[in-house]
Amino acid sequence: MSIRGGPALGGIQSAQDQADDAALQADAQLADAARGAGGDGRWRRRLVSVTVAAALVALWAIVAALRVFGRAELPTPLRVVHDFVHAVVQGYGGHSLLAQAQISVERVVVGFIAAAFLGVVVGMFMAIIPVVHDAIDPMLQFLRPIPPLAFIPLLVTWFGIGELPKVLLIFFCTLPIVILNTLSGVRGTQKSRLRVAQCLGASRAQTLRHVILPSVLPEVFTGMRVGLGVSWTCLVAAEMVAASRGLGWMVLQAGHYLQSGMIFVAIITIGVVGFLMDFALRLIEQRVVPWKGKA
Amino acid sequence: MIQIEGVRKVFPGRAGNPPTVALEEMHTQIEDSQFITVVGPSGCGKTTLLNIIAGFEAPTAGSVLVDGQAVMGPAADRAVVFQQPSLYPWLNVRNNVSFGLTLKHGRRGVDHKRVDEILEIMGLSQFARHAPYELSGGMQQRVAIARALVVQPKILLMDEPFGALDAQTRGDMQAFLLQLWRRLRPTVLFITHDVEEAILLGDRVLVMTPRPGRLAEEITVELERPREYAMVLTDGFTVHKRQILRVLRPDQTELHAG
Ligand SMILES: Nc1ncnc2c1ncn2[C@@H]1O[C@H](COP(=O)(O)OP(=O)(O)OP(=O)(O)O)[C@@H](O)[C@H]1O
Ligand SMILES: [Mg+2]
Numbered sequence: 001m002s003i004r005g006g007p008a009l010g011g012i013q014s015a016q017d018q019a020d021d022a023a024l025q026a027d028a029q030l031a032d033a034a035r036g037a038g039g040d041g042r043w044r045r046r047l048v049s050v051t052v053a054a055a056l057v058a059l060w061a062i063v064a065a066l067r068v069f070g071r072a073e074l075p076t077p078l079r080v081v082h083d084f085v086h087a088v089v090q091g092y093g094g095h096s097l098l099a100q101a102q103i104s105v106e107r108v109v110v111g112f113i114a115a116a117f118l119g120v121v122v123g124m125f126m127a128i129i130p131v132v133h134d135a136i137d138p139m140l141q142f143l144r145p146i147p148p149l150a151f152i153p154l155l156v157t158w159f160g161i162g163e164l165p166k167v168l169l170i171f172f173c174t175l176p177i178v179i180l181n182t183l184s185g186v187r188g189t190q191k192s193r194l195r196v197a198q199c200l201g202a203s204r205a206q207t208l209r210h211v212i213l214p215s216v217l218p219e220v221f222t223g224m225r226v227g228l229g230v231s232w233t234c235l236v237a238a239e240m241v242a243a244s245r246g247l248g249w250m251v252l253q254a255g256h257y258l259q260s261g262m263i264f265v266a267i268i269t270i271g272v273v274g275f276l277m278d279f280a281l282r283l284i285e286q287r288v289v290p291w292k293g294k295a
Numbered sequence: 296m297i298q299i300e301g302v303r304k305v306f307p308g309r310a311g312n313p314p315t316v317a318l319e320e321m322h323t324q325i326e327d328s329q330f331i332t333v334v335g336p337s338g339c340g341k342t343t344l345l346n347i348i349a350g351f352e353a354p355t356a357g358s359v360l361v362d363g364q365a366v367m368g369p370a371a372d373r374a375v376v377f378q379q380p381s382l383y384p385w386l387n388v389r390n391n392v393s394f395g396l397t398l399k400h401g402r403r404g405v406d407h408k409r410v411d412e413i414l415e416i417m418g419l420s421q422f423a424r425h426a427p428y429e430l431s432g433g434m435q436q437r438v439a440i441a442r443a444l445v446v447q448p449k450i451l452l453m454d455e456p457f458g459a460l461d462a463q464t465r466g467d468m469q470a471f472l473l474q475l476w477r478r479l480r481p482t483v484l485f486i487t488h489d490v491e492e493a494i495l496l497g498d499r500v501l502v503m504t505p506r507p508g509r510l511a512e513e514i515t516v517e518l519e520r521p522r523e524y525a526m527v528l529t530d531g532f533t534v535h536k537r538q539i540l541r542v543l544r545p546d547q548t549e550l551h552a553g
Contacts, residue, residue, distance in 0.1 A: 195349070199349055206398055291385060295384030
């Protein structure tokens, strides 16, 4: 979901768009549910998606075959498949496509998990202890409008071009999103849920553990999913500037040598891997918060 | 015993609005095990009164005493049922009902027999393992009532608990509630804007004036118990209804009754 937005300029503002996306998707799912979990409606909608995708590929094939653009500008689908096989079997830039994807995934996963963890903890503390909120909030508000790309030169200056600056960039892109979602989750905890616990004699600690924590889980997951998308956006940006491996690096490298087929291969791989990770997160979400959107 | 002594509540006006006087000089007294109903026009401060008794909000002036002790905050002796069931969707029906016991005794210390019994009374036994969002509105409200009752509170505060239900379910729930009350004998403060419901359930009906809410009249209901719905057709019932409507809608009652 991250790739549609192009480069990471203002990755965090685009978080809003992505949240909207997620909401739209939820609406669509809701519409499905409203129709009675209909296998029918679902298949019809899948059919629409697949048809449109197929039509786009066909259009692409025709435009490429007609040579509207030069071969270097627009590769044919067949060319892309060829390059894909090449990248998988022979590799590109000394590593197979799988290895390139693996290094990117590792960077994202490390930065993302660290940010998700810390984000939930910091968000909870900010929501519960006013002093913590007042200490951290101005920083968040200050950092929010700065495009993550702007930090790359600094990170490279400070930390070189190893793994650390990339992971840190992802971490700092994702952190505010998770924090802010957790914060709004706690703030949005229904008053009546809190009051029910209070008049059943819950202590502050019990209210936190048994009411607030489970209540914010749905929003935490929303934050994590948006954050994951942003992580990918940041990663590709980071790899474009200071890396010698990874999917983002592949895009840039192939661009240098006008290997448009390989650019397509890298972009499509980024999209697919990003989608798969979001899908995995969604599966976890369904397990952990089955009530999301229902109550 | 609940004593409401000179309770006044003013909400400060925000953004240049004048402050709202929600309650003005409320005085009354509720004996143990009484079933008190409160009626009044929308916005007259019924919920505010309940929130103050529950301890969710502090009065601007005056005080509420429960057994001689001033209410300082919410506590387990005063259970509340809200207009919305407000169940916890991450717990199944059974765990929602036993929530108060879990808080008090830990997961291991829950008296399962008591939970089973109340699920049985509420007709929820078959749904013990369901998620709350898998139940109908009426069943959800029954879970909320069971959750409040299982801790055997001395006082049960209910804020239009049946307001969102259809007439049929509502009648069933009223019967349910009276049955429970007969068995457990908590003190009940039941808010409604349905005059018939107020008379049918209550030992005493507190009728409130439009905002700022004051006690306009206290009516002792002279219908025998156990109550049943057919009583709405009796003369005694009509007399009470006219008494209340005269306060709530002075102009209209004259038309109908005249
Ligand atoms: N937190 C608040 N801040 C400001 N004003 C409030 C607040 N709560 C209630 N009020 C005002 O106090 C008045 C009484 O409100 P309350 O909710 O007690 O009415 P009610 O009798 O329960 O009405 P209804 O029958 O519609 O539920 C209303 O005018 C309302 O606008
Ligand atoms: Mg109210």
